[in-house]
Structure formats: C-alpha cells, structure tokens
Amino acid sequence: MWVEQAIYTSLPRDGKAGYHVVSRSRGVSDEDTRTLAIWSPSHGALLLDGANQVSVNFHPLADGRYALSRSCEGLPEYSGRGGRQIYTHALILERSHVERSGYRLLALYRDALALGHFRYRPDPDPVLEPVELGRCHRASDPKEMVARARDLGLGDLSEVRRQLVSGESIRLRFSGDRVFLAECLLDLLPREIIPTLSFSTSLQISSVRPYRLSILG
Template sequence: MAPLSPKSLQASKTRVSIPAGTVPVEQAIFTSARTAKKDGYQLVAWSPGISADDARVLAVWGPAHDSMIADDPSDVSLNFHPLKDGKFCISRTMLGSAEYSGRGGRQVYTHCFVLNAASFARFHNDPFRVLSAALAIHDLRPGPELPTDLPTMMMLPSGPPVEPGLIRFFDAPLQQQTLVTWFHHALTSKKLLFTGNYNDRYLSVFFNLLPVSIRPWFPFSTRLRYSPRREFRLIGLANDIEEQKKAARQEGCSTFGFDMPARTSELSRHPWATWVQVALCQREPDIAAQMIGELPLSTRLEDLPSIGNRLRVALSGQRRKEAGSAPADSLPPVALESDTDREELLRLVERSLDGDVSALERLSSAWGCPEDARMEKLREDCAQHFVKLSRERKSNGCSRSSMAMEILSLILRASP
C-alpha cells in the first residue's frame, strides 16, 4: 500500500476532526479598512463558501460609519435577515477601533454568519441558537488586527425545537404581560419599531415561542440606526427620538415601547398572543413546549390565529385532567365545603382578573375532579361573579386584567 502524501494526510486529519452532527456555517467581516483593493467600508475577510452574490448583498447591507445608535464600545446590535437563494445571515455589529481615516469615531464592525436553508433548519430556524453556537467557539469581538481570510465554521446544533426553560424565563406578571403584548404587536404589524428598556432576552423568548416554520419571517436588528435599504420587520431604536421619527415616516410602521407597552384588549388580541399567555401561566412548561415544537413545518403565518385557539383549548383541557389525577399536594388545595370556601373561590376570580397566575392555576384545579351538583353550583356562582366583574371593568374603562378573559371563560364556561 502506497504511503499517503502530506496533503492527503492533512485532509484525512481534517475529516476525522469534524464532530458528527456539525453544520457548516460561512462567515464574513464587514468593516472600515484600508486594503489592497479599496479604502473604506468593505468585506475584509470571508470564508470559502461565501459566493460572489453573497458578498455583493452583504456589502450593500453592511452597516457603515455612524450606523450604531449608541456611541458605546460595549453595545452590540444583533441582526437577522434573509439573503438570496434561500440563505440567511445572522450577525453581530459593534464598535471597533478608531477610524483609520482620522475622521473621528470608531469603525463599525459586523461579523456575519451565513447558512443555507437546510443548515438553518438544523438550528430550528432560530438565529439566537446560531449566535450562541458561534460564541461558544471563539470570541467574536474585533481584535487588534483585522483577519484577511476566515475558515468555514463547523457548529453543533443542540436542543429541542422549543426550550421549556425559556418559556419560564420571564416569571414576573409585568414581564409576562409585556411579552404577551409584544407578541400581539409583532404579529399584527408590517414593521414594528421597539424602544425603551429592551433586553435581548425578549427576542430570544419570542423566537422560542414561535412555530419553527414561522421564525424566518421576522428579520430584525436591535441597535442599528434606521435605514430603508435594510429590510427588517422588527427594528430596535432604543430611545433615539430622531431615529424613531425617521422610521415612523415609513408606511406601515408601528411602535412598541418596552417601558410602558400599551395594553391590548383581550377581545381584539391576536389569538397566538393569548395562547402564549396561557403557556406562560403553566407551572411546568414542557407540555406547551412540546405542543409548539410538534407543529408541522408547513405551518404558515396566516395559520397562527386558528392554531393558537386550538392549542389554548387543548392545554386548558390537559391541565384540568392533570389536576384531577395529581397528588393532593401538587397544588395548593381549594376546599369546597362551605360558604366561606365559596367566598374564597370568588376572590380567586378577582385575583385572576388582576393578573395573579397562582390564583388562575388554583381556580383551574378546583374543577379537575369529576363534577357533581355541588361543584356545578359553585362554578355557576363563580361564572356569574366573573361576568359581573368583567362588565363593571369594561364600563369603567378599566383594562387592568392581565389574565385574558378568554382563559377564565374556558375555565368557568362563561362569556363576559
């Protein structure tokens, strides 16, 4: 047998060193530099799989001088958008070293990761999983010297389509309600500008709670100045009033403020947002995660209202079944033996309307066991109390209820 050449040995070692299950991800860097080809903003380095068409699109799209909203070297804009030929780009933009030209300010440095549709599907079409995998491999901050070429990165996708832990990431009622309101506006707006005290975790949880097939429909940036040549659906503009005014002049733009999100009437809320509210109420989110993760890849954006309604009803029924077969100490017991206990149930209705998640869970568990005449009478009393309270709040112009009236309607079989 003839000995292998050094080149063959190197190729053999390369093949052996690639972990099973990894996905090839191309990369490119767009920034300001003086190179042999040109001076100014350009692609300074890219991996072998970046085609000429990819390079042209990335160069046109790339954020140039003064593209970051904040002049803060620690600030990072996360970006996601489609390319040609079914490819996707996930990128991080931040400020680098001082501009070489001496015009003042820092260079804007963008590290791009490019995947085809099949590779992106391995990450369940979630741009945040791609970014997490990239950050796990190496530091993505600009170094003292710019690279001249880049290798194709081999990333290892992991995790289920929907991470149950992320469903419960926001456990405070105000955070949950902000997320539910965000879902409604994101799903009903042509373009959504978001401002205020935004945290990247909101977008991460948003993608986690979308069906896998719907996720590519929401290109975004989180810290870039508005530009009509960068087609995003979700656009983070912090508190820069001038940028907000410039973007708001574009047709079809809506605004969402994370500091004081405008409440949406439960009756006009997008059904998928109401379903998200039900999922956030679950003490154990695994069932909700499984329901979203099992939706077919043929699911379309226009299917979400009907699917949201179906999942909400299915999960409410599942929880009632579990409550009936669960051990006595799995939920705080609700006694049903006296008028005093009746008063406690009426108070639980009031607390549920005020946004108390534990009250809603306890109210739901009260009817988990087989029905009898006494329990049905209690349900009727609670239903009447619910209808009375909801009508009073409507007549007073009060929209405090953070638990959707539709959820209580399912539990109490009553319509406000």
C-alpha cells in the same frame, strides 16, 4: 455543522477604502458580499448603552441562505472622521442549519460566541475558513419565555407577536437587554415564520436596511 463567514468593516484593503466586506470564506459569493453590504451597519449606526454593547442581526441573502451577524465597535476610525469603526461578523446559514437548531437563532448566536467565532479581529485575514457550530440546542419553551419576559417587566407580548405573524414591520424601544427581548419574541413565533423575520437589536433605523423587527434604545 459547518458554516461560511464574512467580515464587513472599515479598513483600507485591496485598493478599497471605507466600509466593505474585507474578509470572507470561499463559499461566500460576490452576490452575498453585495447583500451583506446593504444590510450591515456603517459609521454611526450602532445604538449602544450599558445593557447593549453589540447588535445581533439576521437577514436573508439573495441565494436563499441567511446571515446571522454581530456588530460591535472596533478600533478608532482610520479615516480621521472620528469615532470608532463598526465591525460586523456574519455567519452564513443554510435553511438546514436553521432547521437543525430548532429555529433557535439566538442559541446559534450564543454557540458561535462561546466558540470564539465572533471575536473581534482588528486585521482579519482576507480569506477565512468555514467554522463549525454545535448540532444540539435546547428546544424553546414559550411558557418559560413569557414568564421571564414578565419578570423583566416586558409586559404582554401577544400584540407584538400578532403583528410579526401577520408580516408587519415593527419598531420596539427597550432599555434593557435587547438580545434577550429578541429571543423572547422569536420563541413565541411559529417556527415557519422565523426564517422570514429579519431583525436587529441595536441598529439605527435605515431605509437601506429594511429589518422587519428593529429593537431600539
């Protein structure tokens, strides 16, 4: 299946400076870029440690599609403010893409990562082409995820599951692999809930980025 893509980072381009959508494929609208700019992290927003060098994020777009993104550090910040730029590469998913994957968003993420779609590009082309993702993803096994979560010391996730199903926004702190924790939680949820659950695995809390599930260090 083919998906659109966009890159949000800090680069001087086309008369713009600072953080903005610097690259996108033709199917990404101006409205999409404005929404991506709201949800994507800027300077100092990443929470990185030895077990977590990226943040995986998922959120809705205004046109009924979704953005599945990977945020990482890039080159030193060009503006001289110190630190490194934050580079967010988003794949734009239709509802049908999510359904076709069996609602396995992290399987789609790993697929895109293995295919090189999320590779860091210090100077990306302004116009990107759509990219292809695989069509077959192994069905989730909630019992397997519960066992793996227990082995990693995550404990009983039933209360967190209840909160997510009821529509609450929650913040979890975890020093281990936060992408894996997100996958455990998603695999425990009813399928119809998953497209409604925005999440990030390693971003600072911000009122501008209203993720329902925020996993922190």
